[in-house]
Amino acid sequence: MSFQTGVRSRPDLVVEAADVTDVQRAITQGLPVSAQATGHGAMSSDGGVLINTARLDHVHIDPQARTAEVGAGVTWDGVVREAARHGLAPLSGTSPTVGVAGYTLGGGLSPLSRRYGYAADHVLSVDIVLPSGEHRRVSADDEDLFWALRGAGRSFGVVTSLRFKLFPVDRILGGSLTFDPARFPEVLQHYRKWTDEVPDDLTSALALTNFPDSPGMPPPLRGRKVLRVVVVGGEEPALEPLRRIGVLEDTVRAMRYADIAAVFAEPTTPHGFQGDAVVATDLDPAAAADFADLFDPGAEHAMFLVVHHLGGAMATPPTPANAVGHRDARFLVRATTPVVYPAAAGLGALHSTMIEKLGRGSKRRMLNFLFGDAPQQAATCYDPADHRRLTELKRRIDPTNLIRPARGI
Template sequence: MTAPHSTPHSTSHPIPALFSLSPIRGPVLRPGDDGYADEVTGFNLSQPHTPDLVIGATGADDIVTAMRWAAATNTPVSVQATGHGANFPIDSGLLINTTRMTDVRIDPHQRTATIAAGAKWRHVLEAAAPHGLAALNGTSTDTGVIGYTLGGGLPVLGRTYGYASDLVRSFQVVTPDGTLRETDAAHEPDLFWALRGGKGNVGIVTSLVCELLPLSRILGGAIYCAGKDAETLLPAYINWTHTVPPQMCTAFTLLRLPPLPQIPEPLRGGFWSRIAFAWTGDPAEGERLIAPLRTAVPVAVDTLTTMDYTAVDTIYAEPQDPLPARESCALLRDLPPDAIRAFLTQVGPAAPDCPLLLVELRHMGGALANPPPTEDAVCARDAQYFLETVAVLTDPQTAEAIEKATTALHATMAPYGTGRTMVNIHGRPGNEADRARAWTPEVHTRLRQTKATYDPANLLRFGHTVTPAA
């Protein structure tokens, strides 16, 4: 066991006396300690974190001890694994880092995975693949399983299999009173409900058990066309999405790529229209369905191939290195011709100075529209398309231009939207009304009531949170 760090530093919190009674196995650090910066820094570098105290948890016991101390001292608590969704500054309190908790156990007979708090989807796929199994990961397997799933989890194969939270069987979670609980549909169902789509409002998950898919290979990849051809390709794509079965999971993306050596030629430094594909049916049938889009405009790069599912990251080819990102999203009811024209006016070839690195329209529907097996807090099942933007913050002038472009795009697309966002990609959380847009009013009210049951002191107040009901 590692004793708490005892080098004196100026801080608003003393090193917790409770830790000496039940020692934390991982590091306990304050600002200025060696290793502090590494513990608090996540993938998204846009918001630096400066908590008063950070704990590198090695297991559920560490988290229980930390939460009991936080409850006794009324210290606010945040948690971080990969930090992909860190759109908010953690500027005080206690941060629990779970990156050391990466254990994944596969039960091939039950087709389930038991996944610890800090594991990435990459860890799950590597463990599941030898058994011919796959998981409902997102567009990058570098993201953490727990944070992704708590927000519902929009998978690459969502139209075929639904949300990641749909496959969760149970959670082990430490609630803010320091109690380690097991919850599923039959045990503390309100807690189980809130953990599937309600993000981190009611506890810190130490592990979950989810179902796996009997899947080892898919047809996947993307076609890249000149950005100037978006005015022809996007309407063709939207019309095409009205005709395809739920085994076809796709997204249309406008990419303005910087001239960086990490980006391969000929894509480096270019403006591109891309359609990404993931097809779970017969590869020949998938090729036949995709053929009309390959002939709609000239294709510059075609990466479509039958692949092992462990190669799923190549479909969307997301950045692998940390960067300061500004992201946002909106859920859209439909994209009629006037909506497509309005979209292209804001971010298409007619907007050559658009500062957004990525603007994506994900096709929803299919299994994403189905009711969940057990009631949950996901509020995106009525959307036909999902709009996402990502930009890289390099300097104050760029940040101002990004904010202006993002605001203008969302205002333009608002008449076609459901009025809601998805909590994982909502972006920088604003006030309570802004954060509430991730849920329907009814679900938001129920989340506040459940929060009042499990976190009445609002210790879990960082990020995309709700306030406890009175």
């Protein structure tokens, strides 16, 4: 079962791979191939082979080398727990149930990314079954493929395991500052200015959310509208400019990094969702006033609008370089709505209009933040020269387009 229940797929064959040999057999059937572990980014499709990698679930932590080697079916909660036993942390996402492989191959935006970079920047090797059926461990010696896998890796084969760096992070500042949601345009303006000055070890996101008064919503949130800034890292003095503008609730505290998922409180139960996101070099706070009606608790659908502060170490390409795009972006602006299948008509256009206005017309996107059946293609996620290089490599490695992930090259 996919975590994303808002779209439906009808493959001809589903293979629950227990080992590399199962993956190789599935690929050599001659049918189009896609793979998933948790299905957070699943899209509707018909036909072909769907390889479920959830049973490839090994986790090995080397505390001396500060590395982890994990199977393609592992989710972040398992890696975070094991690394924490040694005072280490991976560049995990905000949700503990997201699969490590898909997240990392698409770039990987972590609460630690302003300090250390994208998760893809710290991959040491990738084990992959190529369209030919060959199982290969790819590292820096294989320059072109290693470059492509770290940022566009789902298009070139089926990954069976990853090896990546861990970081000496045990305790960290984490929590949220809650504001009056009626002040959203004002708070957004303050937030935009505040991010100009914060240190690289402080990651934050501003989120405006409405929860309709309906039976499907959690009782404590039903009929509410919430505006908050989530922060991870940094030091207390860096938060004072935000606190001075009027905080209704302050939950920021020192905590274990292993517990950081509780700060974001991402849903862990499979559900349907539709959304879109753009990366932008700047924000237009004046556009925020145009969205007030969409965040009325009386509206039919819940709406989540989140502005992530990027930059820091993410702005610097790693050595060796990888395919992660748009490193000049300062913000990721995303909108998400929980939906049932099929998604409500017009939601996709509504999301795109909202985030593109707030992002000053940007149409550049990030691969891991294309949700549901939104029509945006992978080309929007990369710089043009990099996309051409990826396309040429895809033609060499997979001339018949056997590997067909959602929004692939």
